[in-house]
Amino acid sequence: MFDFYLEVKKLEINGFRNLNNFSINFGDKKNLIFGDNGSGKTSVIEALFLLGFGKSFLPVNKKELVNFKASGFFVKAEVLNKSGENTLTARFEKSFYMQANSEKAVFSQTSHYLYPLFFSSSNYNYYIDYMAYFRKLMDRFIHGVHSLYLHDVLRYNSILKQKNYLLKNLGKSINNSELNSWNTVLAESGCKIVKKRMAFINQLNDMIGEIFRFDLKINYFPALLTTASLSENSIFNDLCLLKKTEINSKRSLLGPQRDRFDIMVSGKKLQLFSSGEKKKYLMMIFAAYIELFRQERNDHPVFLIDDYDAAMDEKNLNFLMDHFSKIQVIATSVAKNEKFGHLFELKKEN
Ligand SMILES: Nc1ncnc2c1ncn2[C@@H]1O[C@H](COP(=O)(O)OP(=O)(O)O)[C@@H](O)[C@H]1O
Ligand SMILES: [Mg+2]
Structure with a gap:
């Protein structure tokens, strides 16, 4: 049987937490976003989670996700799955709404295109x-x-x-x-x-x-x-x-x-x-x-791992690398790691 792999190809973010005019093209396998504390790594993961589930994994309401200096936010992903290429958008302009391929869509429709599996390596104790x-x-x-x-x-x-x-x-x-x-x-x-x-x-x-x-x-x-x-x-x-x-x-x-x-x-x-x-x-x-x-x-979920290497020994890290070798992984860390095929550095603006 032919396997389909869900893949987020591109993510654009504006006015969302600390991210403005931000755009990133992901690779189909292992991606690592690295950067200092406060550079916006968790915000990127949060944006993808929001597109998949229509809500935040943080204990905040949607309005609080809007950048302090902006009046609304915009998060858009180009997603490839077995139904082809689709665009998912989440916007906050006075109120929150989502779109699939430019049409207003409810959560049951959008979750059909993108299923993020989220693991926070620093908060897994929860x-x-x-x-x-x-x-x-x-x-x-x-x-x-x-x-x-x-x-x-x-x-x-x-x-x-x-x-x-x-x-x-x-x-x-x-x-x-x-x-x-x-x-x-x-x-x-x-x-x-x-x-x-x-x-x-x-x-x-x-x-x-x-x-x-x-x-x-x-x-x-x-x-x-x-x-x-x-x-x-x-x-x-x-x-x-x-x-x-x-x-x-x-x-x-x-x-x-x-x-x-x-x-x-x-x-x-x-x-x-x-x-x-x-x-x-x-x-x-x-x-x-x-x-x-x-x-x-x-089909496959896209695996989001925030602070993936927090409190992990080498053996556990290798286990992780081997076991999630086929699907698209989008991980974050404060440190660069060449084991990931696609590396993106986030810099703190100020
Ligand atoms: N609504 C907002 N507007 C602007 N900045 C915000 C907003 N919410 C959070 N931030 C800031 O965004 C920065 C990035 O946060 P985060 O994505 O958690 O960073 P990282 O995961 O890289 O440590 C933090 O400094 C945080 O205080
Ligand atoms: Mg973080």
Whole structure:
């Protein structure tokens, strides 16, 4: 079978964080953007992430991404994938919007052209220390291979928000049948998410085993009272059992928003390992995901690695180089490294 490789050929940025009139032509394999702290390396990665997901990986709103001296920003990429060459644009002019080939486009359309896989080598601990962060990563992973998944998550979140609003504001005076009807739709929507998460984690674990023949796996624990015979009904019953407690604590206490994932290495939690080991095992999970992505979509993500060499020994670095040899990698570092085929130096303006 012929393999397609997603490739970002060109990126243009204006008025985005510290980058103005910035343009870069990437190579199809390993690219390294190097430069001093504050030169804008993370901003380049952030621009690509924004094009892929319509949002920032930084805890900021879109307006804060606009350059201090500008009134709006513009980020544009020429992307080559199996559907040919396409142009993706993200703009902020009073409000934020995106375009695919000059037509206004929503996220489900743009993500069809560009799927960035993002790894921050200096912040990777977040994936291990903060469950919400890892849950989001798993959701982005599943979204990459099942296009309708994000729709399920967004629907679930909007229902949950409304139920929480009622719990918070009405408390004990909440109408029982109203709460039941919210729980009915939550159970229906939540069940889809839990089933997809279960199936995906199984697939990912199988792939890790197949590629690395190593005892590394993710254990998934849905936040439910009963998971033995999972169904919309079983989730609804769980929610009924918790009704009083939820009313008393004025918020929802059960469902995918509270699911847990444990990363296990030889039966031990990843939290117990050294920082270099943690990074290596996370990288293995990313490598397995890339292979899963290839099988599901007959395409590849573009791999963005911010501060790629932070806290990595030579052996881990070589592992990284070997394992991601086929796909387009866009990495950043403060140091130049000739192992990368395409090198770009960023200079701090001032
Ligand atoms: N809205 C903004 N306008 C102008 N500069 C910004 C904005 N947001 C962040 N910056 C600055 O942009 C610079 C580049 O940041 P960053 O891309 O994180 O650098 P690097 O990753 O190379 O260390 C930093 O000095 C940061 O303070
Ligand atoms: Mg940075």
